Amino acid sequence: MSAEIVPFDWARMLLGDAPPLFLLEIVFRTAVIFLWLVFLLRVTGKRGLAQLSPLELAIVIGLGSAAGDPMFYPEVPLLHAMLVLALVVALQRLLSHLVIRSEHVETFIEGLPVELVRDGVLRGEALQRANLSREDLFERLRAQGVRQLGEVQRAYFEQDGALSVFTHPHDPPPGLPVVPPWDLEPPRALPPGDPYRGPLACLGCGALRGAEASGQQDAGQLASTDPPVCTCGGDRWTPATTDPLTRD
CATH class of the missing domain: 3.30.240.20 (bsu07140 like domains)
Incomplete structure (x- = not known):
């Protein structure tokens, strides 16, 4: 079989075995499938176009797979492809209806926040x-x-x-800084024995430790002389801040 293939046969590479007139059929096939797909997507409603939940992702994959082949494969009849596309959209509409009517179906398909x-x-x-x-x-x-x-x-x-x-709408409490991005500038981790006084934030979860975290007015003890273990299991702490960009 390989001996019959002529390398760099430009006619085969560009046109294949189909006659040149088949290019016009591809134009017609593409137009028909595209317009049919636009009509079906219009039927799904605006919600299906505005979000990409697991249900919408499934229909996008199904429509894309069913719409591609009939555009240029001559052995795939247009009516067969149009039927497949219509069935995919009908299933999507059915599942959308079940999602609205049943909380269990909604949880199974879309999950929980x-x-x-x-x-x-x-x-x-x-x-x-x-x-x-x-x-x-x-x-x-x-x-x-x-x-x-x-x-x-x-x-x-x-x-x-x-x-x-x-x-918080006003005066948020201090916390673990998320800016600058840690890949560019990680927060300063306090080493044991550092004489820092004030609220600390766990580098693992952001939980606070210190005077401001407990609502006291004084600065509290030297928080880093004996580094505590956070409830998340972390033992690395950094100064909590209300605005990491101003270095308060």
């Missing part, structure tokens, strides 16, 4: 369930103008993959 931050403290198990790293979360928080974790009252990883952040 995950609380990632509560009162300035990261929730490690929640990050694992959301399949996010700490750096991924910090990147998303920076995109919403968050400078340090103390600003965040709650952060939820929604079902569609978006991050909803609720911050």
